[in-house]
Amino acid sequence: MICQRYTSLIKIQIKRLFNHIFPYLFFLSYFLIPIYCGIKFYSPQIIKFIVLIYFFCACAVFVLLKQAKKKKYLFSIENEKLTEDINILNGKIKTHSIITSVLGDKIRRYSALKALTEKLVQKVSLDDTADLILTKAYTLIAHSKGRAILYLVDTKKQELNFFASYGGVSSVKDTRETVGARGADVFDDWIFKHQVPLLIEDTKKDFRFDAKVSFKAQHPIGSLISTPLIVGKRIVGILRLEDEKISSFSSDDLRFLSVFSDLAALSLDNSKLYEHTQHLAITDGLTGLYLRQYFMVCLNAAIKETINTGVAFSILMIDIDRFKKYNDKFGHISGDIVLGRIAKVLMKECPREGAILSRYGGEEFIVLLSGIDKTGAVKIAEKLRKKIAQEKIVLRRTKTHVTVSIGISTCPEDGRLADELLKISDIYLYKAKQKGRNGTCFC
Incomplete structure (x- = not known):
């Protein structure tokens, strides 16, 4: 390879040398050949003839060389222009x-946004709507990396509450014990206060939060993008995407997130309104307890489950003793206060899982205790009776x-x-x- 390279270089140099020396050799021969011929033949006519021929040949060669040089120059200019x-x-x-490529990505994103709109129309549950929004934000904006987090606003307390998240190591929906355990941080509080989108390429170097980032997050945050979810003039939540790496999000992601958030905010607000209705x-x-009609639906469902599984459940029927006396003595408004206070005690003291509390009618309440047999129901009934007293x-x-007085029945033991x-x-x-009121009876 090295020999071939040097051989090619030598050939190029010889060619250049020949191109430069050839005209001079030709003109040198213009003088040498006539002299040689004149010495050899001693004829002035021959010398003149040869000189004349050489003169015309020299002119022709000069013109040809001039044209070749010009063509070469024009060719080099044309070559440079073409290059x-x-x-x-x-x-x-x-x-x-x-x-x-960018337009293709945008078309793909906005086509997915259109499909998302069609899917959100079919969702009425707040959990289903939130899951769909988080998964789509995770894939379309975060490019299936980092985490997507959703906070909803408690309208009564006017504070942010963690609702759900998606992504991370397992790429599944997290619970309150993981991402949401720390609650809202300085970034979320800033968005909640200013109600404008936020893009941070490096959380450690952003001048707005550098001095404030003092919390110890379970997941290190290198960069994040977040936006408020606003309906009209109300902020209903915050949608946030974060990643451990820096510069994971761009300004184009922020613009798309702003469009995405408008749709997400409206869908979440509609779902909350549906659930509230x-x-x-x-x-x-x-x-604040369930109505009798809903209790009957739950009761029939519990009976079917007991028939299929054999797991017992119990019913507590509760009636306020001498309720008419309170109404007559203090008025009907006071009676409403009594009903409300007893309802609060029931909600506080009843088991949080598997208990259906209902206002059965007038001053009567009824409680369905799933998975609780007669013995367990008696203990719960006595606890409630004492707390109310x-x-x-x-x-x-x-x-x-x-x-209050309480009557207890158990399925399938009593029916x-x-x-x-x-x-x-x-x-x-x-x-x-x-038996004298303020007691429980089960047999």
């Missing part, structure tokens, strides 16, 4: 390819106490039909009243 045009075209091709349809406005209620500046179980609970309730 420049090729470079410009290559640059344009590269630019167009980048633009095509649904809640109002099945709950009592005074006590200890509750201090102020009616027209007068401290008073109320008591396998809803009407049968309710009838037995009612019978035991009135037995408790006949």
Whole structure:
């Protein structure tokens, strides 16, 4: 390889030398050949003839060399121009390819956004809507890396509450014990206060938060992009994407997130409104407990489950003792206060899992205890009865106490039909009243 390279270089140098020396050798021969011929033949005519021929030949060669040099010069200029045009075209091709790639990505994103709109129309549950928004934000904006986090605003307290997240190591929906355990941080508080989108390429170097980032996050944050979810003039939440690496998000991601957030905010607000409306349809406005109609639906479902699995459940029917006396003495508004306070005690003291609390009618309440047999139901009933009796209620500046009587029935021990179980609970309730009130009865 080295010999071939040096051989080619030598050939190039010889060619250049020949191109430069040849004209001079030709003109030198213009003088040498006539002299040689004149010495050899001693003829002036021959010398003149040869000189004349050489003169014309020299002129012809000079003209040809001049034209060749000019053509070579023009060719080099044309070659440089063509090279420049090729470079410009290559640059344009590269630019167009980048633009095509970017436009293709935008088209893909906005096409997915259109499909997301169609899917969100079909979602009414807040959990389903949030899951869909998080997964799409994770894939379309975060490019399936880092984490997507959703905070919702508690309208009563006007504070951010963690709702759900998606991504991380397992790329699944996180729980409150993981990402949400730390709650909102300085970035979320800043967005909640200013209600504008936020892009941070490096959390350690951003002058707005460098001095404030003092919390110890379970997941290191290198960069993040976040936006408020606004409906009208109300902020309903914050959608945030974060990654451990720096510069994971761009300004184009922020622009797309702003469009995405408008759709997400409206969908979440509609889902919250739907759930609130649904809640109002099945709950009592005074006590906040479920209405009788919804309780009956839950009771029938519990009976079917008990028949299939054999797992027992119990019913507590609760009635306020001498409720009419409170109404007559303190007025109907005071009666409403009593109902509300007892409902709060029931919600606080009943098991949080598997308990359905309902206002059965008037001053009666009913509780369904899933997976609780007769013995367990009696313990819970006694606990509730004592807590209610200890509750201090102020009616027209007068401290008073109320008591309740409780009847207990258990499925399948006392029956396998809803009407049968309710009838037995009612019978035991009135037995408790006949025994002097402020007691429980189960047999």
